[in-house]
Amino acid sequence: MEIEASIASDRESVNGLVDHLFRHQAGMVTATLTRIFGIENLDLVEDSVQDSLVKALQHWPFHGVPQNPGGWILRTARNRVLDVLRRKSNFRSKENEIAHFNQVRFQDSEDFSSDPVLADSELLLIFTCCHPALSQEVQVALTLKTLCGFSVSEIARSFLSNEPTIAQRLVRAKRKIKEENIPYEVPSGSDLKSRMEAVLSVLYLLFNEGYSAHEGEDLIRKDLCDEAIRLTSHLVSTTIGNIPAVHALLALMLLQASRLTARMDDHGNLLLLAEQNRAMWNSEMIHLGLHHLDLSSEGEELTRYHLEAGIAACHAIAPSYGSTDWVRICRQYDDLLQLNPSPVIALNRAIALSMVHGPDAGIRELSAIKDLPAMRAYYLFHSTLADFHFQKGEKSIALNYYRQAIELAGTEPEKRFLLTRFQDCEKHV
Amino acid sequence: MAKFVLLLKGGDFTRFSPEEMQKILEKYMNWVAKLKTEGRHHASEELNNTGAILETKNGRVVDGPFTESKETVGGFFLIEAKDLSEATSISSDCPHLLFDGVVEIREVIPH
Numbered sequence: 001m002e003i004e005a006s007i008a009s010d011r012e013s014v015n016g017l018v019d020h021l022f023r024h025q026a027g028m029v030t031a032t033l034t035r036i037f038g039i040e041n042l043d044l045v046e047d048s049v050q051d052s053l054v055k056a057l058q059h060w061p062f063h064g065v066p067q068n069p070g071g072w073i074l075r076t077a078r079n080r081v082l083d084v085l086r087r088k089s090n091f092r093s094k095e096n097e098i099a100h101f102n103q104v105r106f107q108d109s110e111d112f113s114s115d116p117v118l119a120d121s122e123l124l125l126i127f128t129c130c131h132p133a134l135s136q137e138v139q140v141a142l143t144l145k146t147l148c149g150f151s152v153s154e155i156a157r158s159f160l161s162n163e164p165t166i167a168q169r170l171v172r173a174k175r176k177i178k179e180e181n182i183p184y185e186v187p188s189g190s191d192l193k194s195r196m197e198a199v200l201s202v203l204y205l206l207f208n209e210g211y212s213a214h215e216g217e218d219l220i221r222k223d224l225c226d227e228a229i230r231l232t233s234h235l236v237s238t239t240i241g242n243i244p245a246v247h248a249l250l251a252l253m254l255l256q257a258s259r260l261t262a263r264m265d266d267h268g269n270l271l272l273l274a275e276q277n278r279a280m281w282n283s284e285m286i287h288l289g290l291h292h293l294d295l296s297s298e299g300e301e302l303t304r305y306h307l308e309a310g311i312a313a314c315h316a317i318a319p320s321y322g323s324t325d326w327v328r329i330c331r332q333y334d335d336l337l338q339l340n341p342s343p344v345i346a347l348n349r350a351i352a353l354s355m356v357h358g359p360d361a362g363i364r365e366l367s368a369i370k371d372l373p374a375m376r377a378y379y380l381f382h383s384t385l386a387d388f389h390f391q392k393g394e395k396s397i398a399l400n401y402y403r404q405a406i407e408l409a410g411t412e413p414e415k416r417f418l419l420t421r422f423q424d425c426e427k428h429v
Numbered sequence: 430m431a432k433f434v435l436l437l438k439g440g441d442f443t444r445f446s447p448e449e450m451q452k453i454l455e456k457y458m459n460w461v462a463k464l465k466t467e468g469r470h471h472a473s474e475e476l477n478n479t480g481a482i483l484e485t486k487n488g489r490v491v492d493g494p495f496t497e498s499k500e501t502v503g504g505f506f507l508i509e510a511k512d513l514s515e516a517t518s519i520s521s522d523c524p525h526l527l528f529d530g531v532v533e534i535r536e537v538i539p540h
Contacts, residue, residue: 017455022447053450054442061457062475062504151446223448 016065020223022053024230025070026149029077031121034146037081039128039177039184044081046146052076122147123238126231127186130198131177138173139202141166148227158209158224186240196240200249200305203232207253211260225260229253236292247296248305254289255312258282270417274321286316307336326355343374347381359388379408383418390425398425432471432537433516435506435523439499440530456524464508469519471507478503499531507537 026049033045052073066072129142144150144158156166176182187195210224232250235241262280265271293309310332318324333349346369354362366375366385375381386401402422409415442450464470478501483490510516513536520532 017451020448020451022451022454026447050443050447053447057442057450057454057457058503059475060454061461062473065458149447151449154446154448 017069020226021069022056022073023149025073026050026053027125027147028070028122029074030146030149031125032074033078033081034184035121035124036078037085039182041081041085042146042174042177044084045077048077048080048084049073051080120238122231122234123186123240124184126199126202126235127195128177128182128184130195130202131180131182132194132198133176133180133182134173136198136201136205138169138176139198140205141169142173143202144206144227145170147231158221192240196243196245199235200245203228203235204249204252204305206231207256211256222260225253225257229257244296244299244301245303245305247292248303248309251289251291251293251296252305252309252312254285254292255309255316258285258289258316268413269420270413273315278319281316289313289316302335302339304336304340307332307339311336324355326352330356343369343372343378343381347375347378347384351384354388354391359391362388377408379405379410379414379418382408383421386421386425390428395425395428430509431512431516431539433508433510433513434535434537435508435516435520436502436533436535437504437506437523437525438502438531438533440503440525440528442528445528453524453528456527460522460524463522464506464519469509471509473504473506475504476502499529 029049029052030045033048034042037045055076056069056073060066125147126143129146130139134142140159141155144155145152150158152163152166152170155161156163159166186192206224207228210221210226210228229250232246232253236246236250258281259273259276261282262276262278263271289309290313293313296306296309311329314325314329314332329352330349333345333352337345337349346365350362350365353365363385366381366388369375370381382401382405386398386405389395389401390398399422402418402425406415406418406422409418442453445453461470461473481490508516508519510519513534516534516536520526520534523530523532525532
């Protein structure tokens, strides 16, 4: 059907609507109106934004998409907030600020996304969402809901959780904000540094959730990668965000995302780095990623993002898996492990070491961490051990480890991937 | 060619995410665009959901309707179709039907 086909096709701008316009505008408008009306009115602002999108859905089919759709949504949402607030007794205290804002800002032709004051609203929102009084999972949910325009249902799907859990999380977040009087601001001084770390953590988490998803399952998770990149790109373009750590994080995201289309085969199965067709890697993203990696090396700071980006860069510039600079990658994993002694990093380091020194080295590294509960339950730990033993020709040991991996794997594409490796190993003489 | 009025009633968009609403909007716009390119579209308007109801029973004018219900007409289309069957077929593509909406199809009596 024509309608289905036009929805499914890739397009820049259909009917005057760029991709994800509603979602991005929802975030932008929420950020802006929260700045104007105060964080105590966050619920009202969110309702009004949702309401304005519903109105757009009702009006625009009859009258066409307006010249400035973002401006239309902003004005409509603002008007609804004003309507509700006018009925409240404390409205007068806000009236001056709002009146000024009304006169100055809302011309039809205004493209407010390039206005530095209004654009900064997004910064205010993300920094507020990452306040230390809120747990990280709350920070993530709040960011996705308010700044990224995700619904509760979409957030639940992104994190393989359920709607009531996420809904509750958001309710608790708003309550905490009120109870702790969390201000709507970008902190300064030493608070800024720690808050920036929290913001980068959340962005990194969003990206990883999206990246580790498998396209066959749910496209909403690819959207997470896009959102993470979009937000980090915006952050790096601001005065406070133009710092090495942010450049490094953006580099990491771009370099990894450059491989997204190459990670799946035609049947929706996962392809290893060794198996991917490198011609499908997005060279524009690689180029941009390397550029930001460059910018991240200015100054003294070395974060985990620097090291991970460095590793991603080694892969990005290698013409093949075999000719990758594994020695360099090993060194970066050594540094990374010191910064962040996580078992997952230890696992990846073991793989890199095996590429330089052979499977025995890999097995040795892994036996050092095999008793960690996180490793025992991690399917990739077992499948990696299986790979090492397979490389050594120890077939039955390998098959045992593949079996354990399959049992531990969480999703269908992961299971299929492991089953293939199991069968390949079995068939091998 | 006959004319038909399509009354779009009810419809609940409130449970959708911004992304989902944009996809719905695109469907609507494509449906309307198709009507226009096929030369079937005569008129369409969205209606304010509060207005007035005139009742002859007590001879007074009352405000209403107030609540958006399944029966509230949100808008209408005046289109051309060969017959009721064709008009129904065209209406069955209307995205309004995907969101708890109702489309009432009535032929304009020719004169």
